[in-house]
Amino acid sequence: MGPHPAVAAIRLAVRRVLHDVLNHHCAQDRHEAPLVLAACSGGADSMALASALAFEAPKLGVRAGGVTIDHGLQEGSDLRAAEVAVRLRALRLDPVDVVSIHVGREGGPEAAARDARYAALDAAADRHGASAILLGHTRDDQAETVLLGLARGSGTRSLSGMAATTGTDGRYRRPFLDLDRQTARKACLVQALPVWDDPHNTDPAYTRSRLRHEGLPALEKCLGKGVVEALARTAQLSRDDADALDAWAAEAEGTVLDESGTLDVAALFALPPAVRRRVLRRAVIAAGSPAGSLFARHIEEVDRLITAWRGQGAINLPGRVGVRRQGGRLVVRQG
Numbered sequence: 658m659g660p661h662p663a664v665a666a667i668r669l670a671v672r673r674v675l676h677d678v679l680n681h682h683c684a685q686d687r688h689e690a691p692l693v694l695a696a697c698s699g700g701a702d703s704m705a706l707a708s709a710l711a712f713e714a715p716k717l718g719v720r721a722g723g724v725t726i727d728h729g730l731q732e733g734s735d736l737r738a739a740e741v742a743v744r745l746r747a748l749r750l751d752p753v754d755v756v757s758i759h760v761g762r763e764g765g766p767e768a769a770a771r772d773a774r775y776a777a778l779d780a781a782a783d784r785h786g787a788s789a790i791l792l793g794h795t796r797d798d799q800a801e802t803v804l805l806g807l808a809r810g811s812g813t814r815s816l817s818g819m820a821a822t823t824g825t826d827g828r829y830r831r832p833f834l835d836l837d838r839q840t841a842r843k844a845c846l847v848q849a850l851p852v853w854d855d856p857h858n859t860d861p862a863y864t865r866s867r868l869r870h871e872g873l874p875a876l877e878k879c880l881g882k883g884v885v886e887a888l889a890r891t892a893q894l895s896r897d898d899a900d901a902l903d904a905w906a907a908e909a910e911g912t913v914l915d916e917s918g919t920l921d922v923a924a925l926f927a928l929p930p931a932v933r934r935r936v937l938r939r940a941v942i943a944a945g946s947p948a949g950s951l952f953a954r955h956i957e958e959v960d961r962l963i964t965a966w967r968g969q970g971a972i973n974l975p976g977r978v979g980v981r982r983q984g985g986r987l988v989v990r991q992g
């Protein structure tokens with residue numbers, strides 16, 4: 658008898674990614690076996706991920722390890738991280754790192770925890786020379802991300818949610834983006850894997866948690882069960898659109914930037930708004946605004962400098978970047 662369908666599904670998802678990692682590794686002419694790490698919080702998604710990695714990796718000649726991070730945000734979180742590490746070692750993952758991090762408050766606690774977590778995961782991958790880090794994001798996480806973007810009034814790039822592959826050299830992989838959370842939970846259940854639910858995931862003080870436990874179930878009740886899948890599809894379609902518009906903007910940049918490094922307002926005006934906003938965003942980031950603190954409303958403000966009748970005006974943006982309209986030109990400078 659084969660494995661339970663949920664276990665088969667998580668293993669297949671991980672196997673596909675491992676094949677891809679192996680191909681990439683071989684293409685680089687590297688001869689030692691690649692190491693792949695599972696980023697594991699101890700929640701159902703990432704425990705399922707770790708178990709599938711532990712099962713599939715040896716069959717493909719891949720070394721498998723794990724990393725668990727203690728954000729230190731609740732009492733006893735260090736004990737929980739230690740228990741997760743014990744379970745990962747019991748799955749025969751090696752190496753298994755437990756990393757304690759300090760979470761600042763910049764940009765809000767959720768964003769700060771995420772930034773600190775990725776920095777710690779990057780450091781762990783560098784320490785061990787890992788080829789990839791697997792993350793347990795599921796289709797449900799993707800749907801939540803799309804809904805959060807919609808609620809903020811975001812454009813296609815934000816609505817495209819999380820990519821299956823991200824990070825320097827594509828080191829972050831999300832094998833479960835096409836699987837629902839229920840499948841991961843079921844896989845843990847039938848394999849008798851313990852899971853530690855992150856208290857933040859059920860804390861109504863967090864927007865994502867409210868969305869997960871109240872918002873999405875209400876939407877499903879109203880619109881039907883297919884809503885998660887539909888939102889994930891929106892993410893994919895938005896990604897394709899955003900990629901095409903980004904490519905167009907990269908090309909258009911050459912026609913609006915003049916020799917003095919300023920932007921030609923008439924040429925900008927002639928571009929479709931979606932492309933123009935992208936060109937402006939690129940210019941502002943190139944001048945020194947951190948991408949993470951630039952929101953749609955900032956770019957809309959810059960855009961108004963172009964579409965306004967008055968041939969002047971100035972605004973300040975994050976990263977001490979100023980944008981000034983001087984007649985037919987737009988000057989974007991830091992300082």
Ligand SMILES: Nc1ncnc2c1ncn2[C@@H]1O[C@H](COP(=O)(O)OP(=O)(O)OP(=O)(O)O)[C@@H](O)[C@H]1O
Binds near residue numbers: 696697726792798
């Ligand atoms: N403390 C942590 N240590 C290691 N990896 C983590 C940690 N927190 C999150 N991750 C990684 O990021 C992914 C997404 O985490 P997030 O908290 O957004 O979702 P989640 O639904 O809570 O996931 P899970 O059920 O695995 O905890 C996790 O599946 C895991 O791969």
